[in-house]
Amino acid sequence: MNKFTVKSGAGFAVKPRFPQLLAVSAAALLAGCSMIPKYERPAAPIADQWPATSGFTTASAQAQPAGANAPAVAAADIEWQAFFSDPKLRQLIEAALRNNRDLRIAVLNIEQARAQYGIRRADQFPTINAGITGSRQPNPNGNGSITSTYTAGLLMPSYELDFFGRVASLKEAALAQYLATEEGRKTAQISLIASVANTYLSLLADEELLTITQQTLATREESFKLSKLRFDNGVASELDFRQAESLTEAARASLAQLVRQRALDQNALTLLIGQPLTGDLAVALPVGKGLSDAPLMVDVPAGLPSDLLTRRPDIRQAEQQLLAANADIGAARAAFFPRISLTASAGSASSHLSGLFKSGSYGWTLAPQLILPLFDAGRNRASLDSANAGRDIAIAQYEKSIQTAFREVADALAGRDTLGEQLRAQQAQANAEATRFKLADLRYQNGVASYLDQLDAQRSLFAARQAVVQTRLAQLQSQVTLYKTLGGGWKEAPPEEALSLKASRQLSR
Template sequence: MIKRLTLSLAAAGLVAGCSLAPTFHRPDAPIATVYPVETGQAADNAAAIGWREFFPDQRLQALIETALANNRDLRIAALRIEEARAQYNIQSADLLPTLNAAAGGARSRTPASLSLNGRSTVTSSYQVGLSLASFELDFFGRVRSLNDAALAQYLATEEAAQAARISLVSEVAKAYLAERAFAEQYELARKTVESRDEAYKLAKQRFDVGASSALDLRQNEILVQTARASLATLTRQRAQAVNALTLLVGTPLTNLPAAQSLDSQDIVTDIPAGLPSDLLIRRPDIRSAEQRLKAANANIGAARAAFFPRISLTAGIGTASNALDGLFEAGSRTWSFAPQLLLPIFDAGRNSASLSLAEVRNNVAVAEYEKSIQTAFREVADALTARSTLEEQIEAQRAVQVAQAERLKLADLRYQNGVASSLDVLDAQRELFSAEQALVQARLLRLTNAIDLYRALGGGTGETGAKASGKQD
């Protein structure tokens, strides 16, 4: 019997390779073959640039390293991988038979009124053996398709976690740079408040002695209060930026290296974009969508197999006796073999509906895969388009700031010589403050654009360079 059972399982393994799942073909990428702006074609790409190499600021490196270890969203993504792995292991167990060791005993009493000999009797039975639980012979690949779907879902979860890691690296960097921008703007506003306070005091002294009009005094007062309002706004915005950064990092921001100004940030900006088709292998979110598509494709095979007969085996072998000491005596061996065939005849359209559902979900997965490619293409194209103009914008804004500073000097000189009114000076002060704030924003845009392009091209998964060190000032 054991030999016969072994041969049956071997035969089942040979025929179980059949699958009714459609042959998987990666859909054509619904994007152009080139980006709308000219791109570099260097050998390296964003995915090959580690985040330590991309972000040389040691304070930022320390923040990213801490976030990768403590961010709760990333921790959830890692746990999702463990969940998917466990689910795959459960599903793959159905590919092999399940053997159980079983032992049991029973005693029963038959009353005299029911006994053939007119006397009450007590009977005992004991058995020990191995049993094969209902094992499906996967002739039409139903179990194999379900296993393939579970594997693809597991791989999709792994890729999604990689995408979450890339996103976290870029979000921490942008949050840090935003906090630095608010800090620089705050410092500009603080110095502006101090200088305008001094100017207001002088204007009041001139007004008190009749050397200037009430209009000049009120204009100075407006500038002072405007600067104070900007200072209060920037104080709030900087505090909120710190809170956002703390949430991303997942722990209080302590014992960090000294911060660098936006102007001294040496973030890599010349990133070769390559070809749009490169996104298919660089972006983990696209790879995750492809794995989900493979899972949906495999589920079609399982739904098709449900229309065919399902054959399962149940068997057992062991010993049995009416006394414990007779379990292993000669002649006590028992065995059972119970094959079962289930053939769908009438299920009120359940199998047809299941197949339709699997096909619709596959079409949804195709659309999601194509959308992920289109989204990636747009993100890269937007970042490349912005990169081509931001350098020019910064240079122009810097020229505006220099010109406004020179204008203020000339206006103040003309006012001291009685050639111009104080309104010219006040207007020059206001315009210079706006130009300084706009220059900070332009620098932030340039750095943020570089981060967006780095993330869009699939960078941020690896790390290179020495670890950050040093303490916060």
């Protein structure tokens, strides 16, 4: 058997020009059209300016900590290493970026989406395999003989000529999904950094509240001992004695509650970091410190609401998902048009296995196929309707992500505009309550005022000092939240730090 030529599905013989055929097929593929609808970014359903906080138009300057400076760059352009100045906090954040499991899952999602995009991209090119086949069948002449055919060579399975862009649309959808997962990783990093910083600040507040509570408990225990002594000697009534006892036990209850809260916050920090807080990380814990030792953070400009569209990774992620849904419509539209595929092979063929690789056994086959959908019980129409609905859902999700971002930034700006004045007023109240307690205690010791006046002053002072700590915590966490909501925290570290971080991740695996 010298050469063989197989007729195509259309019933005509083709000449042995397999390389030229591949070139023609590639040209036909590149000439294919696209059914993807033209993308237009939906209008942002938000106001052009941030809402003003009534009565506090100039209070934002009062809300900034001493030593903070206002840079001209946007929050998304400020690296977290520059935003947080506390070396212990930065050490904790670096550990979280290396070990946090949520961030690790986000990175692995990127790798999976990249692989899926590679699969869709490979669908645009023919697949070439090497294979050997053999077949034996009765001779159709009916003489009882057996016909044998053996082939060996290169095989091209069914390859779709993408005239109407169905395969290209699926590739574009996979690319958009891949880019969306990359933006999702940035969003996860922003949230992780902000969570570590806020938990660190909560631990500082826990330490300061513990100090205040321990001091208050010591004062109340001394007062309780004095009240008991006065009650035992008939100088004070049992009412005064029980009041002192009640306040002392209330302070003990507050102390137990704060110890528990500190343990909970430390557990939360352990989960965020992704490893036990031992060794160097144990040294980074804020033990014996307060919010007065909190790191100074750079003030960030709010910019315009429209900046969120390009600065927030979660918004860009939603837009990439919208682009993927838009590309799915192109694939669904292309399903209504004919689908042309090619199956080909080139190699040697023989009726005897021993002559498979002898000279003159070269041959090739080509089998083009055209499929035109005629009746599918509405399957293609339903697929297109589903793709259109998916795009509408993606538009709604995109618009909601913009509105959510606007609300988060507006809330953070409201906190920045008001928490500074609130902290100033509560600090002044705490100072007044401290003076009031000293005077009430002096008046009680001299018999001018009742013991109830002293207890009331002591209770008010404790509450005022706690309120100062809680407001200062809210102010600092509001700064972190504003940095986060403006898209800060995902900018990559300098090259040398990035290489060091990559090496640490490889070692941790």
